[in-house]
Amino acid sequence: MKKEMTNIGEISKKNKAGKNTTTDISLYELENDTYLLDTPGFQTIDIYEIESRELAKYFIEFKDYIQNCEYVSCTHIKEEKCGIKNALKDGKISKERYENYIKIYNDLKDKEEHKW
Numbered sequence: 001m002k003k004e005m006t007n008i009g010e011i012s013k014k015n016k017a018g019k020n021t022t023t024d025i026s027l028y029e030l031e032n033d034t035y036l037l038d039t040p041g042f043q044t045i046d047i048y049e050i051e052s053r054e055l056a057k058y059f060i061e062f063k064d065y066i067q068n069c070e071y072v073s074c075t076h077i078k079e080e081k082c083g084i085k086n087a088l089k090d091g092k093i094s095k096e097r098y099e100n101y102i103k104i105y106n107d108l109k110d111k112e113e114h115k116w
Ligand SMILES: [Zn+2]
Pocket: 066, 069, 070, 074, 075, 076, 077, 079, 081, 082, 083, 084, 085
């Protein structure tokens, strides 16, 4: 049974021609820690195919602020000088979206760390 947990909004996705397209995406929770991203017109993506450090790229409105991060490897969670966190403080990024980001990020990170 699919249960829609939250709609995380539009993501940016490269199509076959290498062009960036955007699509609306829904995040489904299947079981305790199994999520699926459902994208109309695309195949369903297993969220764990996304690497944690790549996750911010799927949140299209983050893109404008990532350049303000002090570190290229910024996770946008613990860092002090973070463009995303500043944008959040200024109300340019919604708190809900940011919280979704953290939740998914932590799940991905968990998965990556327990792989081996
Ligand atoms: Zn950052």
